[in-house]
Amino acid sequence: MKIEQGSAPDHGSRTSSDREWADAAIRKIAAENNRSADTHLYSVPLPEHWGIGLYLKDESTHRSGSLKHRLARSLFLFGLVNGWIRSDTTIVEASSGSTAVSEAYFAQLLELPFIAVMARSTSAEKIALIEQFGGSCLLVDHAAEVYATAEEVAATCNGHYMDQFTYAERATDWRGNNNIAESIFGQLRLEEHPVPDWIVVGAGTGGTSATIGRYLRYNNHSTQLLVVDPENSAFLPGWRGAADPAGLPSRIEGIGRARMEPSFVPSVIDAMIQVPDAASVAAMRHLRTLTGFAAGPSTGTNLWGVWQTVAGMLAAGRTGSVVTLMCDGGERYAGNYYNPAWLAAQGLDPAPHEATLAEFFETGAWPV
Missing domain, CATH: 3.40.50.1100 (Rossmann fold)
Known part of the structure; x- marks a missing residue:
């Protein structure tokens, strides 16, 4: 069958003007990306004798303000x-x-x-x-x-x-093409430990963990992927193999879900832990004291997993590096997670968890 140009079979009445508009739209998005610098990968100071490097990728510097x-x-x-x-x-x-x-x-x-x-x-x-x-x-x-x-x-x-x-999980090219995993490894290239022992992220859609996990395997990196999950989320039970896990709406904006989302890929994740919601807030607040960065609560969830990971490396006598994400800035949460009255109304008391962090930084051991 001969198909003349401009007379292709009707698949939803696409026209040449539709194609031209889409081509122009893709060019606009590519140009916006071309004008944008990559996000910073900050080295977070830890006690030198620990021998562990911690890196925080600051995704809050994107034009729209988040990962x-x-x-x-x-x-x-x-x-x-x-x-x-x-x-x-x-x-x-x-x-x-x-x-x-x-x-x-x-x-x-x-x-x-x-x-x-x-x-x-x-x-x-x-x-x-x-x-x-x-x-x-x-x-x-x-x-x-x-x-x-x-x-x-x-x-x-x-x-x-x-x-x-x-x-x-399918819209991002996990093999590279300037995805977040490729960016992290490029920025670590000149560091003492350029291949991190662990990358620690949360899961909202599951897209970031799927991209990073696939990238690690595709490039044969020894790095392990830890996913942290808020209280009552369905992701951790799903990763453990529950047939139809059900949770509750997350109190940590941006991560945790009441159901297993289609984009969550359990098989690329090496470890998961559940983080108490008040601990996420404590770690978020502690980051501000430690580095001056004001971040959102999902970054706190990441960091609670990071500090346990670092403690495990110290207990095993291992040196190396750990990477996590600063997902967004704290200015988005002035009225809730940085508001003591709101925290109290939600029943979130970060004080005991802040004491845990203080003890960890004093001893290098994770309190039982």
């Missing part, structure tokens, strides 16, 4: 190359905040309307950022409602539901 900037870029490119996003498409996402902020940024870049479906408990600072980038917010009472509501909104407004929880 989710990388995911949002990948999801937009994935939608464009698949033909799901057109010049008249409304972008819709179910999000606890940071992904929505980053997607609002890229939607504004492409002059597309954006709607974020979020739990009503999302911080006011994140809602303000979404609106600052031209997006709008639809708040639901319960976190479990965001999926169906986002699908319904997309179906009724000529929209595309980005569905980060399904597509995060």
